[in-house]
Amino acid sequence: MYAVVETDGKQYRVAPGTVIQVDSMDAEIGTLVTIDKVLMVSGADKHVIGAPHVASAKVVAEVTGHGRDQKVLIVKKKRRKSYRRVNGHRQGFTALAIKEIVV
Numbered sequence: 001m002y003a004v005v006e007t008d009g010k011q012y013r014v015a016p017g018t019v020i021q022v023d024s025m026d027a028e029i030g031t032l033v034t035i036d037k038v039l040m041v042s043g044a045d046k047h048v049i050g051a052p053h054v055a056s057a058k059v060v061a062e063v064t065g066h067g068r069d070q071k072v073l074i075v076k077k078k079r080r081k082s083y084r085r086v087n088g089h090r091q092g093f094t095a096l097a098i099k100e101i102v103v
Contacts, residue, residue: 001015001042001044002015002041003015003038003040003057003059004038004039005035005037008022015098020096022094023091023092029064031063032060033061033062034058035058038050038053038054038058038059039052041101057102057103058101060099063094063096064096067092067093069090069091070090073088074089
């Protein structure tokens, strides 16, 4: 069984036992988080697609950690003007371990 969930404007395909990285959340490690925006649920014999969300479905996940992603470099340059700027950014994330999908 798997589901497609939406959080922070991004969509993730999740199944019980998988770990996903979402944008930073204000939740402590070990707490359970419920994601209510479930777009689709697929089982062995049944597929439920929401319009836009499946009303009775939710995904329960446990916060396993916080961190920062790899650095993304932003480079600005104008030719023949001796203008160069390099800036870096590391986006924070929260790791979620999917516990169960409730339909």
